[in-house]
Amino acid sequence: xxxxxxxxxxxxxxxxxxxxxxxxxxxxxxxxxxxxxxxxxxxxxxxxxxxxxxxxxxxxxxxxxxxxxxxxxxxxxxxxxxxxxxxxxxxxxxxxxxxxxxxxxxxxxxxxxxxxxxxxxxxxxxxxxxxxxxxxxxxxxxxxxxxxxxxxxxxxxxxxxxxxxxxxxxxxxxxxxxxxxxxxxxxxxxxxxxxxxxxxxxxxxxxxxxxxxxxxxxxxxxxxxxxxxxxxxxxxxxxxxxxxxxxxxxxxxxxxxxxxxxxxxxxxxxxxxxxxxxxxxxxxxxxxxxxxxxxxxxxxxxxxxxxxxxxxxxxxxxxxxxxxxxxxxxxxxxxxxxxxxxxxxxxxxxxxxxxxxxxxxxxxxxxxxxxxxxxxxxxxxxxxxxxxxxxxxxxxxxxxxxxxxxxxxxxxxxxxxxxxxxxxxxxxxxxxxxxxxxxxxxxxxxxxxxxxxxxxxxxxxxxxxxxxxxxxxxxxxxxxxxxxxxxxxxxxxxxxxxxxxxxxxxxxxxxxxxxxxxxxxxxxxxxxxxxxxxxxxxxxxxxxxxxxxxxxxxxxxxxxxxxxxxxxxxxxxxxxxxxxxxxxxxxxxxx
Numbered sequence: 001x002x003x004x005x006x007x008x009x010x011x012x013x014x015x016x017x018x019x020x021x022x023x024x025x026x027x028x029x030x031x032x033x034x035x036x037x038x039x040x041x042x043x044x045x046x047x048x049x050x051x052x053x054x055x056x057x058x059x060x061x062x063x064x065x066x067x068x069x070x071x072x073x074x075x076x077x078x079x080x081x082x083x084x085x086x087x088x089x090x091x092x093x094x095x096x097x098x099x100x101x102x103x104x105x106x107x108x109x110x111x112x113x114x115x116x117x118x119x120x121x122x123x124x125x126x127x128x129x130x131x132x133x134x135x136x137x138x139x140x141x142x143x144x145x146x147x148x149x150x151x152x153x154x155x156x157x158x159x160x161x162x163x164x165x166x167x168x169x170x171x172x173x174x175x176x177x178x179x180x181x182x183x184x185x186x187x188x189x190x191x192x193x194x195x196x197x198x199x200x201x202x203x204x205x206x207x208x209x210x211x212x213x214x215x216x217x218x219x220x221x222x223x224x225x226x227x228x229x230x231x232x233x234x235x236x237x238x239x240x241x242x243x244x245x246x247x248x249x250x251x252x253x254x255x256x257x258x259x260x261x262x263x264x265x266x267x268x269x270x271x272x273x274x275x276x277x278x279x280x281x282x283x284x285x286x287x288x289x290x291x292x293x294x295x296x297x298x299x300x301x302x303x304x305x306x307x308x309x310x311x312x313x314x315x316x317x318x319x320x321x322x323x324x325x326x327x328x329x330x331x332x333x334x335x336x337x338x339x340x341x342x343x344x345x346x347x348x349x350x351x352x353x354x355x356x357x358x359x360x361x362x363x364x365x366x367x368x369x370x371x372x373x374x375x376x377x378x379x380x381x382x383x384x385x386x387x388x389x390x391x392x393x394x395x396x397x398x399x400x401x402x403x404x405x406x407x408x409x410x411x412x413x414x415x416x417x418x419x420x421x422x423x424x425x426x427x428x429x430x431x432x433x434x435x436x437x438x439x440x441x442x443x444x445x446x447x448x449x450x451x452x453x454x455x456x457x458x459x460x461x462x463x464x465x466x467x468x469x470x471x472x473x474x475x476x477x478x479x480x481x482x483x484x485x486x487x488x489x490x491x492x493x494x495x496x497x498x499x500x501x502x503x504x505x506x507x508x509x510x511x512x513x514x515x516x517x518x519x520x521x522x523x524x525x526x527x528x529x530x531x532x533x534x535x536x537x538x539x540x541x542x543x544x545x546x547x548x549x550x551x552x553x554x555x556x557x558x559x560x561x562x563x564x565x566x567x568x569x570x571x572x573x574x575x576x577x578x579x580x581x582x583x584x585x586x587x588x589x590x591x
Contacts, residue, residue, distance in 0.1 A: 034153045035130040036111050036146040038067050038077060043097070043107035056104025057214060061157040063100060066144045067110045068117060068162050070094045070191040078193055079113040079143070081126050082328035094191025096160065096202060096219065103218045108156060111146025117162065117195055118315070118334050119143060120170045120399070121390050125331045129385065134176040134425045138382035139390070141171035144203070148175040151205050158206040158215050164195045165311055166378075166403040168203030169415050169429065174382035176417045176425035178212050178444065179205040183434045184410030187219050196314040198356070199307065199407050209448040212414075213441040220437050227442045232371040233258050234270040238300075242398040243376040249421050250428050253458055254374055257450040270366070270373075272405070273299055277575075279362035282354035303359075304400035307407050310352055312337065333391075359409040364433045372443065373431040375402055377415040381424040394487060402429075410434045414444050418455040475504035479511055486518055494518040509539035516548045528552040543573050550582060559586055 048055050067077045070090035077084040093101075101107055112127050114120075122145035123129040130149040132140040140149050144161025148171030151159050161168040163181040172179020180203055187202035194200060202219070206212040216222070235254065240247050258267055276283065276299040283299050283306075315338065323330075323338065330338065367373060379398035383389040406413040413431045420426065428451075432440045482497030498515035505511070516531035532549035535542050550565030566583035569576055 033155060034133055034149050035128050036149040036153065036155060037064065037109045038112050038127060038146065039074065040109040041071065041074065041107065043071070043093070043101050045101050045104045045106060048104075056102075057218060058100060059104035061105040061211065061214075062108050063105050063215075064109050064111045064147060064150045064156045064159045065097055065107060066113050066117075066147045066159070066161040068113060068144075068193045068195075069097055069110075069160060071097060071107070071110070074110065076193060077110075079115045079117055079124055079127065080328055080330075082326055083116070083322075086322070086326055090191070092191065095188050096190075096192070099218060100160075100215070105157075105215075109150075111144070111150055111159060113144055113146065113161075113167075114142035115331050115334060116315075116319070116338065117143040117164070117167060117193070118338060120166045120403075122171060122174070123385075132175055132382065134174075134420075135382055135423060137384055138424060139174065139385055139387075141174035141378075141382060143167040143171075145171050148172050148177055148179065148205050151175070151177045151207060154207075157208070158204055158211055161203050161205070162192060162195060163201050163203040163407075164199045165307055165400065165407050168205060169377055169403065169406075169413060170399075172205045173377040173415045173417075173427040173429075174425060176420075176427075177205045177207055178209060178417065178448075179203060179415045180212055180216065180441070181406055181413045182216075182220065183412040183437050186412070186435070186437055194318050196311040197318070198314060199311060201407075201410075201412075209445045213445050216437060216441045222438050225438065227446070228370055228439060229262055229446070230266060230370055230372050230439075230443055232268050232367075233262075233266050234268045234366065234371060234373050236272045236373060236375045237269050238271045238273045239375040239402060242300075242379045242401060244380050245376065245421060245426050249426060249455075249458065250376060250418060251374075253418055253451060253454045254428055256454045256458075257447055260454075261447060261450055272373075272375075275366065276300070276303070276359075276362065279365065280355065280358040282351060282358045285351055285354075298401075300401040300404075301397055303355075303404040303408055304397060306352060306355055307400065307404040309348075310408075313349075356408055356410070359405075360411075360434055363405075363409050363411055363431070367431075367433045367436075369433070369436065370439065371432070372440075373405075375405065375429050375431065377427045377429040378402065381422060381426070406431055412437045412440050414440055416444060416448065416451060418451060419459050471504045475501040475508065475511070478504065479508075479514065482514060482518075486514070489521075491518045491521045495522075507538060509535040509542050509545065512538070513542060513545045513548065516545070516552070520548060520551060523555075525552040525555045529556065541572055543569050543576065543579075546572070547576075547579060547582075550579075554582070554586065562586055 045056060067079060070076050070093060072090055072093045075084050075087055075089050097107060112124060112130055115124050119142050122140035122142040130140045130145045132138050133153040144167045147159035147161040150156045152175035163169060168179045168181055182201050184201050189200060204215050235251060240251055283302050379402060380395055389395055411431050411434050413429055415427045415429045417425055417427050478497050478501040482494045485494035485497060495515055495518045498511055501511045512531040512535035516528040519528035529549055529552040532545040535545040546565045546569040550562045553562035563583055563586045566579045569579035
């Protein structure tokens with residue numbers, strides 16, 4: 001009996017040992033490629049030319065391609081098993097991949113993309129979510145998720161993807177790599193599955209700016225030319241207001257790096273909202289279907305909507321017939337959007353074309369040949385795996401607003417990592433005019449060491465000063481919490497946070513004005529009027545405070561005073577439609 005028990009324990013021990021060994025092997029296998037690859041292969045470069053000819057420019061480099069690029073003898077899978085099942089193997093390798101191989105690089109595999117490359121999340125229910133090497137509990141971003149993961153995990157030197165609405169920029173930002181979206185039409189799309197014909201751009205990512213530049217010179221077929229420094233670097237202040245990442249961790253890094261390399265006179269500040277309102281008149285004319293039935297008054301939000309409409313419309317033109325005939329098992333998260341029929345009228349299509357042309361002209365006019373626009377790549381840190389945050393309206397709106405600038409205009413954009421915040425990668429993006437790819441690649445190579453140096457210095461300085469956060473900083477934190485509560489329609493909670501900010505810094509007009517907005521939502525008009533008056537006393541040019549006080553006074557029956565507030569708002573901002581309509585309405589009724 002004792003012998004039988006001993007044998008049983010031996011068997012149990014061996015079984016547990018086997019399970020532990022298998023688990024370790026499985027974990028090791030996952031760690032080795034981070035789930036980045038869908039298929040391993042090898043395309044070898046041609047032999048090196050004999051001396052005295054120079055070796056191939058990409059000799060010794062390895063790369064991977066998203067599963068959107070044709071490679072002879074392999075099915076291009078499009079992140080969807082039903083697509084792979086219903087399509088033949090490619091009869092030839094796409095020119096982009098051939099160019100890189102002939103340039104001396106070795107292609108080692110195809111990487112995972114989001115299903116039908118239609119998401120920016122990096123989660124594919126059929127092939128799994130590649131593990132983000134920079135933050136394992138966070139999403140890697142998409143659609144070219146595996147491409148960025150392969151680079152971040154040092155599995156390849158660079159990788160290729162397609163950027164339609166952020167497919168290369170987002171995963172690069174979330175995984176901490178440098179990601180480049182080329183100018184629309186700058187790189188051939190032959191042999192690549194089309195997503196949205198007028199938005200698609202070939203992109204690539206790398207960890208080394210020199211490799212990024214070398215790859216760009218090969219793909220763009222750039223002849224030698226002297227390098228130019230930027231003459232103007234525009235900080236898009238309102239874009240950074242959309243970001244949940246601390247402004248100083250990004251903007252201050254760019255400012256200090258620019259001052260060190262090019263001098264402070266190069267720096268400019270710009271409000272893109274105001275600029276686009278004046279330079280892109282076709283935005284006002286676009287009357288397409290609005291998301292959730294809501295009309296966006298913001299030009300940035302409207303740009304995001306236009307981009308989404310174009311993508312959906314052109315995706316259906318390219319692949320709607322296949323979806324309707326095969327009826328693939330799509331992820332519910334994207335099936336509704338993909339299958340919802342969008343039929344843009346001829347007028348709306350012409351409006352979209354006009355917006356694209358106007359955007360291109362507007363950015364060309366602002367940036368010229370040697371200007372750079374600085375914006376956040378994304379509005380959020382990479383969300384946690386399985387988080388509902390990625391489906392929230394604010395995440396979608398703010399992220400797509402930022403991504404739409406380059407996608408709609410056709411400009412080139414690069415995302416540059418700037419270290420970590422809350423143990424997650426953070427980044428900044430540079431945009432230059434369409435066709436300025438060489439200038440952007442050269443500038444990134446020049447600025448990259450300085451940007452990393454400043455990011456490190458700021459991070460170390462922030463750690464040492466965390467214990468002595470100033471009252472002004474604490475007030476800003478409380479205000480941001482109030483803004484978030486306001487967006488979530490938690491008016492009383494927002495008032496509490498704004499009141500906390502006012503206690504810490506009572507000389508900031510914005511805090512009073514924001515609290516007044518929350519009071520208005522609760523119908524507390526006397527409190528709203530008092531806060532607006534305080535804000536105006538602190539800042540005579542605070543247009544929002546005049547508008548909000550005018551609204552409060554109108555509700556209190558002080559019509560003459562309300563009209564005066566609306567009229568003064570018009571003096572400060574003559575094109576403000578809300579002030580104009582309110583003043584005219586009250587004038588007709590009460591005068």
